[in-house]
Every structure is written in structure tokens, then in C-alpha cells.
Amino acid sequence: MGTPPPAAHDDGDDADPDDDAPRHRIEQQTLWVDRQVRAAMARGEFDNLPGAGKPLQLPDQHDPDWWVKRLIEREKITGVLPPALGLRKEDAELDATLDRLATEQEVRRAVEDFNRRVVEARRQLLGGPPVVTQTRDPEAEAVAWRERRVERRRRAAEVAAAAARSDTGDGTGRDEPRRRWWRRR
Secondary structure, three states: OOOOOOOOOOOOOOOOHHHOHHHHHHHHHHHHHHHHHHHHHHHOOOOOOOOOOOOOOOOOOOOOOHHHHHHHHHHOOOOOOOHHHHHHHHHHOHHHHHHOOOOHHHHHHHHHHHHHHHHHHHHOOOOOOOOOOOOOOHHHHHHHHHHHHHHHHHHHHHHHHHHHHHOOOOOOOOOOOOOOHHHOO
């Protein structure tokens, strides 16, 4: 037994007007989109786009994710590395990250968070490269942070002292003393 033959539709009054509503809406939307694109072309919004008239730079071997990789490169998207690689990168930048913190307590907290994520990544069996990143001692990192901070302050003081020696003290580099506005004649 098959499906019954389709019922014959006549264009009479008994046809359901709601049957054509979705098709009509899609046609209207298509027309609206076409009008918008033509108007944008007339305004020149598609002129001089990057890569216009140039062939696509496809890889030598078929890679179904080539466009995702290009998007990541072009948009500089971060945070999509496997945990092992992300932790390696974070480990390499950890000193600079810690140097932006204000207190030793924040440094210890950041190192403890880093260590927690390293240990958690070692427990996970998600595949990808192995986690070889070592944990760090929070106290040793706090001491190193303090030493780097003292060194930065010492260098800043030297730069300020050198600038003060070369200036007359008003920051303009002029040799004559600065006159106040109310003492001018």
C-alpha cells in the first residue's frame, strides 16, 4: 500500500490561505536580502575588500579545518589550545603575569591556581600531548616577585634621578626658571 495520491487543489475559495504563508514569507525575505545586497554594492561597500580578486591560499594537502585555522590566525583567537600546550604557554608567560599583580598574596593565589590547573590537566585523559609543565612553589615565586619588584623600583628611581639632573625641575627642560602666571607683567 502506498501513499494516497495528492489531492487536487483548485484555486477556489476553499483553498487554505495559510498553506502558502511560509513559502511567501521566504520569497519575500529572499527578495529583501537581494535588495539589501544590491544597495550595498551600489554604495561600494564591497569594493576593496581584503583578498578581493586573489585566489584562496589553500593548503597542499586536504585539510577540512583549513578555514578554522585561518580564522584563528587572522582573529588572533586564544584559549583553543589543548590543556598541555596552553599550560606550557602560560608557564612561559607566568613571570610577566605575576609582575602585574600588586601584592604577594595575589602572587601566591595566582601560582596556586596555576598549580591546580596543571595537576588537573595531568589527571585528565583527553588526549593530545602529555602535560610536562611543572608546578611552581608559591613561596619561591613570591620571593622572586618581590626581588623583581625591588629591581624595577630601583631602575625607575635611577631613570627619575637622571631625568631630574637633566631638567631644571619643571619638567620642560628649559634653563630659565619658570614664572608663575600671576607674577608676569
